[in-house]
Amino acid sequence: MSQDVDSALGDLQTHLNLIFARTRSLWKESAARVAPELQVGGYKLLTFIERAETANAHELAERFEIDKSVISRQVRMLEELGLIESRPDARDGRLRVLTATPSARAALTELRRDHATRLRTVVAELTQDEIAAASKVFRLLAEI
DSSP, X not given: OXXXXXXXXXXXXXXXXXXXXXXXXXXHHHHHHHOTTOOHHHHHHHHHHHHHSOBXXXXXXXXXXXXXXXXXHHHHHHHXXXXXXXXXXXXXXXXXXXXXXXXXXXXXXXXXXHHHHHHHHHHTTSOHHHHHHHHHHHHHHHTO
């Protein structure tokens, strides 16, 4: 690889690290907007449950590679905050089906709208082809 490519890759890594740091800050900020007591881990679980429409603790533990005891504590906190509801699974009564409450869905919809507005502002100077190229890079990085 040429020195120019090495330098460009170094810049890419630096900016990815900044994006990851900003993402962690954004998760914390977003969790607090949903509920002041909501932890980042609970926020991530809530967004997954809401997007999936339903989930159970086993799925969450697998998806996030987190011990089931941690998932149980987070689920309990989400229930106490009124952000998710739990009911027995009709197919397997040992499992609990988790769904986001209407107020949680509304809060997450508002957050997504705000995040989309921020993103549109940031990429406003890019062409559609540049946005597509950036999206391709992120997709490829996500597949590593």
